Amino acid sequence: MPKIIIDSERCKSCGLCVGKCPVQILQIDKKRLNRKGYNPVRITDMDKCLGCKRCATICPDCVFTIQKKS
Numbered sequence: 001m002p003k004i005i006i007d008s009e010r011c012k013s014c015g016l017c018v019g020k021c022p023v024q025i026l027q028i029d030k031k032r033l034n035r036k037g038y039n040p041v042r043i044t045d046m047d048k049c050l051g052c053k054r055c056a057t058i059c060p061d062c063v064f065t066i067q068k069k070s
Contacts (some may be wrong), residue, residue, distance in 0.1 A: 002066055002069060004067075006040075007065075013039045021055055023049070025055055
């Protein structure tokens, strides 16, 4: 199972990653703000992650780090 690390402080809530996730486990966290005043993206269910890296590929702010677990 892959592990996703999100740098919430870099996220600008553009939502591009939310639309690209094939298993729909990303959403903008409306209850939290980062230091820049944006609602960062969050993962709703890490167990469903495929490790496809679509979120990391589309993100203009390089928010995502995907680590493959062996």
